[in-house]
Amino acid sequence: MKGYLYLFLILVACCCSSCFQIVEEINLSDNGTGTVNLTVNLSQSKTKVASILLLDSVNGYKVPSKQKIQKEMDEVVAYLKNSKGITNVSRKLDLENFVASVSFSFNNISNINNISQNVLKKLKVNAISSSSYSFSPVTHVFERNYAHNKEALIQYNKLKPQVKNVFKEATYTSIYRFELPVSVCTNPLAKVSASKKAVMVRTGMLGLINGKTNISNKITLSK
Amino acid sequence: MNFLTKLTLTLSVIFLVTGLKAQDLQRKIPSDALVVATLKGKNMLELMSTNEFNQTFLGKKILDKVSRSAKNKVNQVEELGFNLSADFYYYNQGNDSVSYHCLLAPVKNAGKLDELYTSSGLKFNTAGSWRTYYNQDSTELTRWNENILYFVKGEGKTTYLYPAAQTSIGITDTAMVAADSTIVDTVAVAAAYDTREIQEPAVRKTKATKTKTSGAKKKGKVHSKKHKARPARKKPVQIKEEETDPTEAVAMADSVAAAPAYEIDNSYSEQLAKKKAVIARCVQQKADDFITKGESGSILDNKDYVNSTDQHAEISVWIAGLDRLIGGYMPSNRYFDGKSMFKGYGSVVAKLYLEEKNIKIGTAMHFDQDMADVFKKVNKRKLNKKFLQYVNEDKLIGYMAYAADTKAYLEAYPKIISRFYGSTYGDEIEMASDLFSLLLDEEAVSKVVKGDGLFIFNGLSQKEVSYKSYEYNEENFETKEVTKTKKETLPDFLLMFSSEDHRLINKLIAYGVKKNFVKNDQGYYEMSIPKSPLALFFTLKNDMIFLGTNANEMAQIAGDHYVGKISSRHKKMLNNANYAAYFSSKKLAGKIPAEEFGNTAKVEKANKILTSIGDIYMKSDPIEGNAISGEISMDIPSSQQNALKYLFSLIEEAKK
Incomplete structure (x- = not known):
């Protein structure tokens, strides 16, 4: 799913100079099936985005039109619908508030591992990080392995200073919900909910880009 | 860039020097200088004493840098050996291949300068009263005696990328390299003057085969006049570089030019070294000319320059012709050749006045008659007086007003464009201009937007x-x-x-x-x-x-x-x-x-x-005559003694 995030990041970097939010939610059942909901929220910068969308390019970057954004989202949805183990794909695009979200169901968490890379490849965007997910219904261990890619920082450093500002206030939120309570959670940034059935990590985008923040996590559920 | 170069450049924007009268130094500036900048040391000292300057952030920074380089504590700018109450000059001179940045500073105590170089471990040559220091690749040269310090830095222009120039010095870094090795020698001719008795600038050893093919023809782009005096005979200071006889370098260049493209070593550093070797020779020639040519062909023979001088300005900059200056830095290729964005723009003057109550920059731009006529018509319109009823000084923070005659501008526009494209697209521009006038009713447009x-x-x-x-x-x-x-x-x-x-x-x-x-x-x-x-x-x-x-x-x-x-x-x-x-x-x-x-x-x-x-x-x-003048000024608070001290206090406050 990180691939999607970067796709949107690039879009954001192309067209605004204020902050944004990325929210990734995964609901996982005991049998390994589940749902994903990914949201990119540019609402806090909607004034700037609205005015920038009137332009052809800004800071030397081409500004995508609303039609282009809609078309690319449709292409992503079409790709997801044809992906193995992925069903119930839907998308929401609120161009009033500039909030975009994609949700779908999966048969196995491993189904989403290669999707992000392939979607980015399809959109001719180089993937700049890699994440893989696994869950064992036997051991009840959910794992997210996140590997920072130096390319992310290289690409970031190539951006113009005013575009870099986009990432300073940007946040990334990741929420995993389970049917069973969490007994162990390894990431020190993670917070466990009162019900013990959800884990949340909230961090700044800049930390992910420069590799200072690691969002890898190993969550063991009670049996 | 070594510290002395930095120092010299810094000095041009602060103040320093004595020994010679200001007039004498100015006379050494050649008549074909493109840009001349003057810094009036006396005026500056009237605004701020050297003791006060030593205590400013800039004074401390300079003294600290010099002290560290010289490994010897320098406490005041007077110890640098310059006459701070005289005038300092920067000028730019160039041809189609090399641009020269030159500084002239009056020296009060050459011994102190010698000491600074010596204690910094920078070796210089002495010939008669002149001392000469070269940077590592000899593209910068500093020469001084008891009265004057002369610094010159040579910069290669993009014309070096011309196939002819490339071939002549063996540069092959673009696909434009001419296959014809018999192409006329241009840059190498700079090295063709008799160099055996003068200092030889650094030339990196190349792998090229030393087989002479053809003699260099002396009709190049670079100055190549024989010098008369050779004040220093020792080789310049070099680090890890092998020296070679410049005449041999010419031979090398020729042989490289004659070699098939696939035999040429394309490494960037080698190409760069070849370019620098040519520039170094040009710099040497320039420095020799400075001594031997005396005061003939001085900038003081240029009436336009003389008229621009102002004893009251602390700093003044004179540009001989905007068209010439910009043209000298424009890439030479089919897109720019024959075109000039500033055709018709003449000399430019800018003067900085640091006064008791304000800081003022006065500017003047001169035009040829055609352009002046255009501006006279366009600038005929004045601001609508009724606008002033809607200005509320109690409320406003700033304003910007502009008045031009839309009709005159629209009528002049095709003419300006045709001047820019010159003869390259003359016919096409003329047709486009006619079409422009045909489609546009200038009179009607000017009624909707008056300008x-x-x-x-x-x-x-x-x-x-x-x-x-x-x-x-x-x-x-x-x-x-x-x-x-x-x-x-x-x-x-x-x-x-x-x-x-x-x-x-x-x-x-x-x-x-x-x-x-x-x-x-x-x-x-x-x-x-x-x-x-x-x-x-x-x-x-x-x-x-x-x-x-x-x-x-x-x-x-x-x-x-x-x-x-x-x-x-x-x-x-x-x-x-x-x-x-x-x-x-x-x-x-x-x-x-x-x-x-x-x-x-x-x-x-x-x-x-x-x-x-x-x-x-x-x-x-x-516009008045053929010149448009402008002014930027800033009031200074009444608590400040003068503009110079105010500027320093402002920068020091911003640095906190």
Whole structure:
């Protein structure tokens, strides 16, 4: 799913100079099936985005039109619908508030591992990080392995200073919900909910880009 | 760049030197200099003593750097050996291949300079009274005696990328390299003068086979006159570089030129070394000419330059011709050859005056007769006097006014374009110009937009805007979409321009009202901008169109009860100039929302700086003769002794 995030990041970097939010939610059942909901929220910068969308390019970057954004989202949805183990794909695009979200169901968490890379490849965007997910219904261990890619920082450093500002206030939120309570959670940034059935990590985008923040996590559920 | 080079350059923007009279130094500047900058040491010392300068951040920085390099404590700028009460000069001279940046500084005590170089471990040669120091690749040379310091730095121009020039010195770094090795030698001819008795600049050893093919023909682009005096005979200081006889270098260049492209070593460093070797020879020649040529062909024989000199200006810059200067740096290729964006632009003069009550920069730009005629017509229009009724000095923070004659400009536009493209596309431009005039009714356009306008900046305001965000419950981090609010900072302005013919504008308004883009209020209109917190209002009144962000102000304009307030100073500036601008940072202080800075400390610092900056005025007067003059000035607070001390205090405050 990180691939999607970067796709949107690039879009954001192309067209605004204020902050944004990325929210990734995964609901996982005991049998390994589940749902994903990914949201990119540019609402806090909607004034700037609205005015920038009137332009052809800004800071030397081409500004995508609303039609282009809609078309690319449709292409992503079409790709997801044809992906193995992925069903119930839907998308929401609120161009009033500039909030975009994609949700779908999966048969196995491993189904989403290669999707992000392939979607980015399809959109001719180089993937700049890699994440893989696994869950064992036997051991009840959910794992997210996140590997920072130096390319992310290289690409970031190539951006113009005013575009870099986009990432300073940007946040990334990741929420995993389970049917069973969490007994162990390894990431020190993670917070466990009162019900013990959800884990949340909230961090700044800049930390992910420069590799200072690691969002890898190993969550063991009670049996 | 070694420290002495840096120091010398720094000195050009501060003040230093004695020994020779100022007039004598100036006479050494060649008549074909493209740019001459003068720094009046005496004027500077009247504003700030050397002791005071030593205590400034700049003084301390220079002394610290020199002390560290010389490994010897230097306590005051006087110890550098220059005469600080005399004049310093920078000038630029060039040809189609090399640009020379030169500095002239009067020396008070050459012994101190010798000491500085020696203690810094920088070896220099001595020949008679002249000492000469070369940088590592000999593209920079510093030469001094008891009276004068001369520094020259050579820079290769892009014309080196010309196939002919490349071939002649064996440069092959582009695909443009000519396969024809018999191409006429150009750059190498610089090395063809008798170099056996002078210092030999550094040349990196190349792998090229030393087989002479053809002699260099002396019709190159670079100066190649034989020098008369050779003040120093030792080889320049070099690091890890092998020296070679320049005549041998010519032979190398020739042989490389003759070799097939695939045999040429293309490594970047080697190509660079070859370029630098040629530049080094040119620099050497330039330095020798400086001594041997005496004062013939001096800039003081240039009437235009002499007329531009001003004893009262602390710093002055004279540019012989903007067209020549820019043209010298434009890439030479098929896109730019034969075209000149500044054709018709003559000499430019800029002077800095540091006075008791203000800092002033006066400028003058000269044009040829054709361009002057264009400006005379375009600048004939003055600002609409009725605009002044809507200026409220109590409220405004700044303004910008411009007056030009739209009709004259539209009529002159094709002419300006055809001058730019010159003869390259002469026929095509002529046809396009005719089509332009045919399609455009200049008279009609000038009635809709007459060409004068006034923009008044009244400050900043904040408006609350809503946005979507998320909250997560503690129980299971369920996401809930919530609406939050934040403040956005928006500009508050009023723009007005003259228009006689409102038919098109009235139609646009009627269309906007019909499509709900425009809302008709009492006598004025509100524009609806989707998703924008910025409200825009406009109205038409007495052949003027007003556009602004304040509804009350617009209602007052529409209702004819706007109360303005303008002083005679601003009235005079707006009435007389073709371009006028004013900005008061003091009035802006305290009005920038804290959110824009992030924290209180930054807000306080910004406000402190804004408060300490005086009011800024800019204006451009109508053309007089063939010259347009302009002025930028800044008032300085009454608590400050003079402009120079004020500038230093301002920078020191900003550095905190």
